[in-house]
Amino acid sequence: MRMMFLLFMFLLELLGSTLSQNSQNLFSRGTFQTITRFRGSNERDFSNFVDLPSQRLQASQPQRGGASPQGNSDCALELSNTCITYTEISEAFVTARDSVVRIPLKSPRSGSFDRDEVHNLGVVIQETTRILAQRYGLDSKALFERISLIDTTRTSINGFCPTALLKKDCSLARYRSLDGTCNNLENPLWGSSMMAFSRFLPYAYADGIAEPRRSVSGHPLPSPREVSALMHRDENVHEHSINILLIAWGQFIDHDMTLTAETENIRCCSGPNTTHPSCMPIQISERDSFYSRHNQGCMHFIRSRAGLRPGCRLGPREQFNLVSATLDANTVYSNEEEVLRKLRTYSGGQMKTLPAFSDLGLKDLLPLNLDNPNRGCIRPSREFFCFLTGDQRSSEQTVLALIHLLLLREHNRIAEELSLINPHWGDEILFQETRHIMAALVQHITLQEFLPLVLGKAGLQEHGLTPFSQGYYDGYDKTINPSSSQVFITAAFRFGHSLLPSTIERWSRSHQYIGNQKLSEMLQQPYDLFKAGWSDQYIFGMMNQVAQAMDDSITDQVTNHLFEEPGMAFGMDLAAINMQRGREHGVPSYNRFREWCGLKPITTWGDLVGVMHNGTAYQRIYESPEDIDIWSGGVNEIPQKGSLVGPTFACIIGRQFFNLRSGDRFWYENSGWPSSFTVEQLEEIRKISLARIICDNTDSAETVQLRAMLLPDHKLNPRLSCRSGEIPRLNLEPWRDAGRV
Template identity: 25%
Template sequence: MRSRVRSATIAGAARLAQLTDQRVGWARLPKLVGLAVLVGLRHQLRTSNLYGAAPVAHPPGGPVDAGNYLGARTRDGSYNDLADPRMGAVGCRFGRNVAPEHSYPESPHRVVDPNPRLISRKLLTREQFQPARTLNLLAAAWIQFEVHDWFAHGTVADKPWVVPLRDDDPWPQQPMRVKRTAPDPDPGAPGPPSFTTQESHWWDGSQIYGTTPEFASALRAPEKGKLRIDASGLPPPEVEATADLTGTAGNFWVGLALLHSLFMREHNAICEHLAQAHPHLTDQQLYDKARLVNSALLAKIHTVDWTPAIIAHPTTVAAMRINWFGVLGERLGTRLRRRFGRIGRSPLLHGIPGSPTTHHGVPYSLTEEFVAVYRMHPLIPDEFTFRALADDRITARHEFGELTVLNVRARLAETPIADLLYSFGRAHPGSLSLHNFPRQLQHLQQVDGTLLDLGTVDVIRSRERGVPRYNEFRRLFRLKPAATFEELTGESALAAELREIYHDVELVDLMIGLYAEPKPPGFGFSDTAFRVFILMATRRLESDRFFTTDFRDETYTRAGMDWVRDNDMRSVLLRHFPELAPALAGVANPFAPWNPVSP
């Protein structure tokens, strides 16, 4: 009886939060009221917007060497959930945030209508760089770095999408052909088609450590659990040779190289610290514990540094810190936990790390909608300015194409990593807006020589994977749909451009609507996209036993837990590049613009 009353009370409070949000908007409320509304919205989303995927009967790659899976992350993400060892592992299906009846792929005709290439040319093409002035360029590199950990769809060359081109289109091949998303290798589940991931769904640092046995083994140093790093700060060339440049690794560029190098160095620093604090640990144990610590630190940085930088509204900044530290906060919570232990099991007081694992009744996976709202290519500039850390002097200018995978080592040979980090800290990414898509990503030459228009591809991907278009997406997340193009954009000129392409506001693609809608104060992305983050940002932590039940000394070691507690993005940067201290002095968030350094 008491449980039913409690459930009814929570449901009633969640409905009140939804009504308040619809009538007033959470961003217009005082911070404490806004936080309460966000909690209610999250409950509604957990109730109505979580749909699991059927398990894969024949996962790719065969059995994995699980090793000490109770106290270590496995290479493919298996055994995170001990009751369902394949949950979230490589080759598992993406889940959904909308009901199955709303997640069928569009018909072949609708996949290319309105024409995605025309949308790319007319609505996405960068006419003049629109900077996001509250952020630095490391924020743009960071999200791609993290996305490479979370998900990767494969593609197939068979039966590509054929995109008709206008007579005035300069694309060199007529018509344009776009590879399809790889189909489910083990089809047969009822309902709409599903797709599988080439990375694990867990927040486990797989972009650093690798998911193939060849790369993961080649990256290991011979002793003390460390990773192999050459003089350039990257894995040696023979290790890189094991990576498949036709897949995600082909998207590597200088921005990613900086973060890969930084957190490989961090792994090795953690190994040294653990070896000193716990000399009994073997080589394998040092590697396993350092990976746990490094992965948790990445999750912490994303939660308390990156996200508050890109959604810098006072309410969301507080919400993200509560996710990690609880309402007691970082300092008080730490003092009380050290003296009395964790007070209760609820994440409310001390935060999600160390609380009980929960999937909220739906097996954990990332979702196609989560993938769709993380399409953030406008963050990337077309032109980059490199500066000397010693005196802020401009030392080089490069276009994006000169920073891509085959040019990374040349750029690192020309400019020290400390100077590159400083240059990224001083520069701005692009705003997530229409007419701000990088031109060089609309004419991107891949490693195999083929050309790609990522603007066209981004539009096609949501259509072929059954992600609803903008207005339907808003309805399914209990947001008011836009009745007119003017209501969507908040102004008339952009509305006219959308009307010319789409004619009907119901046809506007999700990504286009996300870029077009006015943003809440302090936000780098749309409120519509934020609805997915409200749900999935906590879910990625709550479902992972290494952030919840097993976030403890017995799993991480005492020294490892202290490392996660005591570090953040600033300390990582300064540990490995202390010469960055003047550039970071007084900067509240390392993903905000850094100071220019005087000679």
């Protein structure tokens, strides 16, 4: 029961490159200028749009694993006057294995590896690299660019490397794999779950291998809590046009692309685990104006787990992503088959919901996580449950849970309509085709509504992200790795923390203010959604409540009260956690990324005048401008004209999304693949908007502004009737299976 258009698209694929159209659209003029400017100003011989080690690995593959020019078949990597041998690597691996791992490495290597097993092997490979670096005096450039070229399948590492990280055979298919593998047919692990993050710049570990970044003087950096308390105070300055929906959508797609593997069930400030090797608690000064009142001198923080590169290649400590890196809507569906089975009804392509208010005629809620009720939320009693969705963080805050709710309802709405158009389709086709459309929906809203506000028109053009209004994009590039970069996940895409308000408002369907709730009381406590009609009120509130300004100010609801448990008067500090995370991931400083982006580096404190809102205050806490943490410096930058963020974050975010668009074979605008939509289907997908999703998936919405992430304005962004054609609808008629009557 295959659709005629699927057969047609498969035949198109067989024709290969003859179907390629408009290939000149791969780079806009602005993007090409960015690449050439970057190369010229920094004298680098690589593109800043790709994962640099992987790009160099591709270029070096014909020579890897071969004998040295001297004919030494045991030579793994030739240095200037010597050679690292496979034998020495195996010996170093055994030494590292025997000295650092408390439990045996997994053997045999077949089957799935859990995050603990990945971490254990990752630490051993990290320490193997340390042994070799010390023995041969390898510098940071060699550790970043060369050591990962070694073919470790010729060493004892191969006996422990998961088979999933070795050669994988791929075949063309219409639908994505759930774990993201085989998106790139030549590099099947790019962008897949359980893989290490990519890097734009070399590691900034203090010891070159794993120790958190230090000051350029060699001294420890100041406590991130001290930086937060000085630089990121709550000043309650409002934005002028952005609303809370933009923040919620940003967090939703962030969770679609990244989930860093972390050690669980360890407390680093008290109890028996304070000396655990993964503990890296944040120190709190006795002079801290807030925490000193609560006798707190330590904030819990635990390091991310060590990860693995494809083929278990050597290198410094790397962290890994538990989810696929592409925008594939797996926040709705999960990257794990076991979780997805719990989410599906296996009837009509539908997903499970909770009919909490069916007696009132209201739409269903997200299903409950009955199997693991404590995961992802703070339960005041056993009667409360977290939600079960494709992402374990959906209960992290109420507005995020609402985006999950809207998209779950949209999935079921589309699946039901497809079943009416094609009554002969079974559950599997209905589910997979709906999932395919939902991924396109998330990509389109991100490209059409979210990124233009974050980067501005000029930023979109500069990074090749201008949305197409018709035809295909044809920009897929198999040499581009869509994996999330370290600086993106630890700093740049955490810009939204500056936009968070102190309270979340509820509004009526007639757009009248009703009330609000403290943000800290809604973090991991989304229980207001169990009150009839409140989900709509919070959605209407998100459309009408202004966000905080994009600046150095962060609400104290997340700098003093993050994940505060009921009955407690304090929580954690999100700003401090952001900086600590960047340091422990070995992410370079703010200045290094200014250089990478072609911007003038900061050499004196006076250079920060006109660059940041409150830059000169940094000299009160950092030894040098070279020490400024990238997250802190990035949110402090004055936004570019027409953009929400400053030039450094715009550069990083723009390049990451360029990689996501150009490195994703399943990107919704691409042509010539079995996964490609027809021109007629693509025209319909381009009608999708967040406004229409709100209209179709709330109980009482009557009017919504078309640009839903902006505040309504009677001239520039008026509210429109949900019943009118002014908010276009997705017409699924182009999905009618012409092969069946």
